Amino acid sequence: MDNNVDRGTGISALGYQDILRVGPGTIGGNYLRRFWHPVFVGSEIAPGHVKPIRILGEDLTLYRGASGTPHIVARRCPHRGVHLSLGFVDGERIQCAYHGWTFAADGRCVAQPAEPKPFCERISIKSYPTREYLGLIFAYFGEGEPPPLPQLGDYEDAELYDCQIAADTWPCSYLDLLENATDMAHTAFLHWQFGYGVPGNIRWEENECGLFGTFDGTGKNAVFNNSYFDMPNAVEFTPSRPGGVGFFTRGYRVPRDDDSAVRFNLVAIPRIKEKVDAARATHTRSTKGEASAAEVARGLIEGVEDMAMLKERSETVNNFLLTNIQDCAVLASLGPVAERDFPENRGATDVSVVMLRRLFVREMTALAEGRPLKQWKRPAYLWKEVAAMHRELM
Secondary structure, eight states: OOBBBBBOOOOBBOHHHHOOSSSSTTTHHHHTTTEEEEEEEEGSTTOOOEEEEEEEEEEEEEEEEETOEEEEESSOTTTOOOBGGEEEEETTTETTTTTTTTOTTSSSEEEEEESSSSGGGGGOOOOOEEEEEEEEEEEOOSSSSSSOOOOOOOOOOOOTTTEEEEEESSSSSSHHHHHTTTTSSSSHHHHHOOOOOOOOOEEEEEEESEEEEEEEEOGGGGGOOOOOTTTTTTEEEEEOOTSOOOOOOEEEEEEEEEEEEEEEEEEEEETTTTTHHHHHHHOOOOOOTSHHHHHHHHHHHHHHOHHHHHHHHHSSSOOOHHHHHHHHHHHHTTOOOGGGGOOOOGGGGGGHHHHHHHHHHHHHHHHHHHHHOOOOOOOOSSSHHHHHHHHOOO
């Protein structure tokens, strides 16, 4: 799993470890910073309030101005280094709690109230382009003018769909989550509760947005099984099928740092009067009062219980929480990125893992060498056939 050395140049070639490293100055981090990323659920921060966030290995400050507009700036006040998340929102500005130094949304210092001779013009902090879309707050952390924020027309039809949002943090790499989401073979074994059969003829191919995958299945595996990986860190699928209400969903896997990631899930549930309540109950059931997936997964890794014990009590656990527990446990068991020195023996069913890594290495190598990058583009409407089926059922 180590990087290789190009014998012609003697320069270390990029590889798996480079994809995993996302902090400032890394080639993987530089590549990811060329895209917009969701960083927070919009409903979880009200006007006039502040939240600390950690994204791509950087600690930052998110606040929502009095107008309702979200802003992201640096973590610390440049005066004495105090966290700005301890401060107060003043209109569209943020004021440090320690000495009242105040910063505009673009990072300019605009007030130093305790200073007899303010020197605001010499002081500024980093700020980042921020947008709110479909209930999520997105930010761009790259250099220069950001690209247009990608639009998801499928999820914008409020008359046809009720969009549900969920977010949680897992102790594993964002790449682990992406590889797991595109791994069509593991569901038959790890997620026993659904009764899936072993998939056959797993196929993945590169397309305009990243990768497209499908497989041959029988029984419960005959569910509409098209899956998409959208470069650099989103996955989409739908379990819609003839005769079922179904839904479609987009999952973002955003690195907090090398060893943890935030999972943002956007689920479009059709507003079919006689069926939507059942669909919502099945796919977005509340897990309030239950231990988080990460907490239970940690217990499995530490031996507090084993998978057999979890299976024995699985009928009392929300199926989708159970799915998250199972996934989180196996992914967290991979351990910190810095300790990934164990060998892998990949097989034919690992085709998506191989292709994902090759895509990242190819694009990161082009970035390092100053060559043009592929311009990935998700179609504005990816699920037209599914939407047409839902409209017929309305």
